[in-house]
Amino acid sequence: MNNQFVVYLIKTLKILLAITLAIFLVRSFVLEPGRVNGRSMEKTMIDEDLFFVNKFTLLYKPPQRGQIVQFIEPENKTLTIKRIIGLPGETINIKQNHIYITPRNGTEFRLEEPYLTNNIHTEAVGIFSANSLVVKENEYFVLGDNRTQSKDSRYYGTINRAFILGLVVPTNN
Template identity: 35%
Template sequence: MTSQKSNTKDASASSGVWRSVRENLGLIAIALVLAFLIRTFIAEPRYIPSDSMVPTLHTGDRLVVEKISYYFHPPHLGDIIVFQPPEQLQKKGYPKDQAFIKRVIGEPGQTVGITDGRVYINGQPLQENYIAEPPIQPFTQVQVPENEFFVMGDNRNDSNDSRYWGFLPRQNIIGRAVFRFWPFDRIGFV
């Protein structure tokens, strides 16, 4: 009789352990699926690899990039966006999965040009209190095509941007930089 009670106790304990393991594995699977969905469709962390956005962003800054708003409206003038390199950059050897970060300067239908160190949108000078210094190279006025954008780095004289490789197709945009979470002394919205 004692041996039968012992076997029942052992089987019950073993069953409880396996139930606990299954529950934990289920929770881990749910957490992984949620993390994947959040990163794919809602927001993801990114780091800044270069000085092209100085003084706004510095090399090594860590950002949260939100992906939801552009499902409902297009990027706007002044938005800081993260994007996959367009075909022109891929032809120059940049991998498709390398992310770039720049500021939207021209929206579809607008004209963009640079004269005497000033960026002009539709013939009007753009007020830019966020740049490192005025651009030293002139840029002949161009019109931004439908579903494309003209982007530039805030460090105008040290930025690989639309002046050199052309327009950015909307489908290449990953999301909008919204919050810097590293370094701690510069935490805040961008």
Template identity: 35%
Template sequence: MSEELKNNDNLEVEQHEENTNDEVYEKGFLGKAALFFLELIKIAVLAGITIFVIRYFLFKPFYVKGQSMEPNFYESDYLIIDEITYRFRIPERGEVIVLKSPVSTDYYLKRIIAIPGERIKIENGKVIIYNDTNPKGLILDESYLNGMDTSGSLSLTLGDDQYFVLGDNRGASFDSRRFGAISREDIVGKVWLRGWPLDRISSFDVPQYSI
């Protein structure tokens, strides 16, 4: 009888030890799971902050609406706009930019044609630039227009912080010929990449002008 009790006592001790091990294992597992989910939350928060900074301070996506930049940009093209470059240098002639409309709440996609301090003249379908290098004027060679003329007639001298912008589709663009020169503050950023459609993904170089 006493031997049976002794055996039972041993059994109870062994069972207690097994239960203790189970509790330790369970607590260890829950602790690791909690740390794992905590790390996931940290990663998600950091990713969200990174996306926010990139989206609102470095690069911004835009969809093209309208035909004013054809044949180089088409309706529904998905563009990534570089908002940081112009914080370190001034915009250059030939760069395609997104700007805040000076006459509405819209955003426009246009090309910089004349830069601060220059005089621009449009006549006989041509754009003529006057500056220190070309005081007598030089017709701007715009090969990206595929032979298209620039309609209108004007002569305008730009101030120290002014830019003259035009759409590539000169016959269907609302641009500086209508609303005048824009200021540096109106410029959101320059077009860096076309991300859609897939068969037209490309980055953009500045045209080389002989001016």
């Protein structure tokens, strides 16, 4: 084998290794693609829509109400996307098909949800059928936008911050 070819081969392998490492680092810590699986986020996102998960932002800033997040669902350990509704320390109530939130040391307010379609309302079902719920520290209350088709915090409770992987960035808009 000629020496020039060996040098070229080594340079090429180094470049391919650097590219592979860069892709791995970006997907692990910055941005990862995903695909919607199911109808729980309709009309915001529909089944099979592509999205990106922004993992970087949550390294320095906690999730906020209204953001869509990807997390590991506690019951079956699958990747799931839902909207953050309740924050740590808040009390969540579902009354007359609307969500009411009482912040820590605050006054109860009705949550305005412009992302819901007119025929979607929130029912108190599952573990949420009789009582209000206080969101514990480092926990979040999440719901799907298509409430009638969504298995969410009303069924499996709040989500620990450690299971939230990142913010969902839809590609359909």
